[in-house]
Amino acid sequence: MNPTQRELFELAKNASGVLHLIGKQLSDADAQAIAEGLKVNTTLDTLFLGQNQIGDAGARAIAEAIQANSTLTGLGLYENQIGHAGAQAFAEALKENQTLRHLALNGNQIGDAGAQVIAEALKVNTTLTDLHLKDNFLSNAGTTALRQTGNITSELAQIAAGAAAKAATEIQQLRSKLATNEQELASKDQEFATSKQQLAAQEQELQQLRSDLAVKDQMLATNEQELATNLQDLQQLRSELAAKDHELKAALDRIDVFERNQPAVGSASNFDGTILQVPLATLVAATNNFDADSLLGTGAFSRVYGATLPGPRVAIKRVSAESIHNYVAFQSELDTLSQFRHPNIIAILSYANSHDEYCLVYEFMPNGSVRDRLDCKNNTPPLTWAQRHRIAADVSRGMHYVQTAFPDHVLFHLDLKPDNVLLDAYFNAKVSDFGLVRVAQLDDQSYVRTQNVQGTKVYMCPEYLESGRMTIKTDVYAFGMILLELVTAAKPGILLKRTARKAANNQKCIEMLDSALHPTEAEGQSVGELVNLALECLEDFAADRPSFGSILVTLDP
Incomplete structure (x- = not known):
């Protein structure tokens, strides 16, 4: 028993x-608990259990209890869910019980079979004088069986009279419904005659429509012939456009070569000043001995800490000296970022170099990485479409500068991805992490090759991943994957590329x-343009990809 049943x-x-237990939502299990108490009770005279949810199982338990109880004279089980099995249990109890005088079973689900077994029990029971069975499922057969017992005739007469009145009412209702149906049938006959006339008129109209359709078919055949001619003209125009597009890409590539042979101008400049070397102890003190509370993020071979040195807040990248690879990456990034300054390239401020670890000090980027913002890390709001488009333009501008900053050689980033694009307080994007950068001399060769392929696989173009070939289009492939991430906020991968190509083919990029x-409507159009640009950047063949110069013209005309 649960506490309630106890x-x-x-x-x-x-x-x-x-004892009144009326309307308590009592179940069969509750009734069984009450029955157990009733078996040992010697002082209860009347028990009311009406308006509950007691079914046959609960009724059987109560019936067994009144066989053992010798004081109960009144039992009210009206308006429950007792059926034939419960009625049969009470019939068995009435054969044994000699104290119960009043039994209320009205408003249950007892049928003729249940009434008949109770009637049989009443033939041997001489004490029950008041039996209520109204509002059950009784017909004349059940009431007749009860009436023949002779000791509860008053309510049985009421049941019989009620049944007869109910039958008379139902007969009257059926007659009324029959008359209504006959009227409805006559009305339907009239409607059918009207519909038949309307159908004849519609058939005549259909014949006219068929005649008109034949004329339209003839006109359609003529239009189809004209359309076929127009399609041929369109195909010719497409061929001419493809040729012009090829010429444009070739011209833009020539412009890139020209720009690489010009000195940098504007806000970007070659930077040949000395990067300040600071004692490692200064950085240790600024980060409270590289305490976890100062940690901003972790990479494969480094950790980044926030700190405050004299001047603005900075980010300190701590590179472990566990392998020569880490030192090479540290030196590569230091050498590269020491050569220039650009608004879309992370600025290195100072460095520390000891025998067991190396640190680079950068300008602090309060809005973290693009990947963190796409993931809404720390419950930050999602980037707006305008911010995403500007990030794409900023990255292309920074990478265009990286490839054209020096007249005699070109730089390959080789690890371009949203994790390595950082955002300042105004969401201006800056390319970072130049630890894998490679330098290639500009000569007659269009590519260089490496046996040590490094970077993040999902951003690698086929020729670099499979054979270690690097060209100025290698980082363009990674940029194409970044564009798809900016559009969707999804993780990168071949599935994202396939989904984008399918959406572009079906003109459903907005989805x-x-x-x-x-x-907005204008932004929706911009989404399609960005997806198509991404797919151009993700072409398998390097020659089919645009240069960063042409990408920048598209994103920031």
Whole structure:
């Protein structure tokens, strides 16, 4: 028993006089607990259990209890869910019980079979004088069986009279319904005649439509012939456009070569000043001995800490000296970033170099990486479409500068991805992490080759991944994957590329957009343009990819 049933047991066991448990939502299990208490009760006279949810199982338990109880004279089980099995249990109890005088079973689900077994029990029971069975499922067969017992005739007469009145009412209702149906049938006959006339008129109209359709078919055949001619003209125009597009790409590539042979101008400049070397102890003190509370993020071979040195807040990249590879990456990044300054390239401020570890000090980027913002890390709001488009333009501008900053050689980043694109307080993007950068001399060769392929595989173009070939289009492939991530906020991969190509072919690029965004009509058009640009950057053959110069013209005309 649960606590409620234990309480009901104690109540039934110790009650005296009259016990009211009406409308308590009592179940069969509750009734069984009450029955157990009733078996040992010697002072209870009347028990009311009406308007509950007691079914046959609960009724059987109560029936067994009244066989053992010798004081109960009144039992009310009206408006429950007792059926034939419960009625049969009470019939068996009435054969044994000699104290019960009043039994209320009205408003249950007892049928003729249940009434008949109770009637048989009443033939041997001489004490029950008041039996209520109204509002059950009884017909004349059930009431007749009960009436023949002779000792409860008053309510049975009422049941029989009620059944007869109910039958008369139902007959009257059926007659009324029949008359209504006859009227409806006559109305339907009239409607059918009208519909038949309308159908004849519609058939005549259909014949006219067929005649008109034949004329339209003839006109359509003529139009199809004209369309075929127009399609041939369109195909010719497409061929001419493809040729012009090829010429444009070739011209833009020539412009790139020209720009690489010019000195940098504008806000970007070659930087040949000395990067300040600071004592490692200064950085240790600024980060409280590289305490975890100062940690901003971790990479494969380094950790980045926030700190405050004299001047603005900075980010300190701590590179472990566990392998020569880490030292090479440290020196490569230091050498590269020491050569120039650009608004879209992370600025190195100072460095520390000891026998067991190396540190690079950068300008602090308060809005973290593009990947963190696409993931809404730390519950940050999603990037707006305008911010995403500007990030794409900033990255292309920074990479165009990296490839054209020096007249005699070109730089390959080789680890371009959203994790390595950082955002300042105004969400201006800056390319970072130049630890894998490679330098190639500009000569007659269009590519260089390496046996040591490094970077993040999903951003590697086929020729670099498979054979170690690097060209000025190698980083363009990674940029194409970044564009798809900016559009969708999804993780990179071959599936994302395939999904984008399918969406572009079906002109459904807008369906790829990050669900957190609700673009305007103009922004929706921009989404399609960015997806198509990404797919150009992700072409398998390097020659088919645009240069960063042409990408920048598209994104920042």
